[in-house]
């Protein structure tokens with residue numbers, strides 16, 4: 001029995017940068033047709049194709065609905081990769097209601113909005129892959145709200161897995177540790193981080209992206225509700 005969709009159309013959020021972009025590139029190389037969404041509308045090349053991100057804010061459900069409806073055009077969706085996320089630092093001392101709303105709106109509500117709208121185009125065997133973080137499992141100094149938002153993503157992944165199982169749609173998540181993305185490189189903390197990671201290096205966006213394909217594939221056909229940690233041993237649970 002197969003639990004993998006015949007559809008090779010994927011919706012990828014956060015596709016303009018970092019792991020979202022790497023995921024869009026990897027999926028195109030694997031023959032997927034990628035509907036790339038990001039707050040930032042941009043274009044880039046992958047496997048000889050030009051990928052254009054559609055400018056949409058995942059916190060705005062109607063905009064998400066319009067973007068998906070306008071671009072799916074009669075196709076079904078085989079994979080939704082919820083990768084858009086923000087990670088501003090926050091502590092009990094300096095958090096504001098505005099930062100709270102932004103972090104939870106993008107990282108949690110955004111996952112719900114995109115999943116709720118895309119799932120209407122999914123059929124049996126479809127797969128949802130959410131991006132959590134090791135910060136959902138282990139404390140990270142100065143990531144009060146971010147860690148809480150990613151813990152919410154882990155639990156949403158479990159709840160959605162249960163809700164969508166009758167439709168034979170699987171929902172899993174990836175919890176990356178330190179990954180060499182533009183946002184992370186800008187912190188200037190990558191070298192110090194690498195020294196403390198058991199496997200001795202930070203992750204590359206491409207090796208995280210690979211797991212999105214794996215989770216959507218027959219290899220993961222019996223897995224749902226799970227969050228996979230990819231951190232080089234930085235967080236072992």
Ligand SMILES: NC(=O)c1ccc[n+]([C@@H]2O[C@H](COP(=O)([O-])OP(=O)(O)OC[C@H]3O[C@@H](n4cnc5c(N)ncnc54)[C@H](O)[C@@H]3O)[C@@H](O)[C@H]2O)c1
Nearest residue numbers: 014016017018019038039057058084085133176179181183
């Ligand atoms: N970089 C890391 O080491 C790391 C570690 C653990 C988890 N993560 C998570 O992985 C995901 C990708 O991280 P990254 O470092 O590749 O990110 P990034 O900052 O390079 O890219 C994130 C993308 O999301 C988009 N985005 C932000 N808010 C949006 C919104 N409201 N609507 C639509 N698009 C929006 C941005 O425009 C950007 O293109 C995030 O969810 C992040 O929390 C990253």
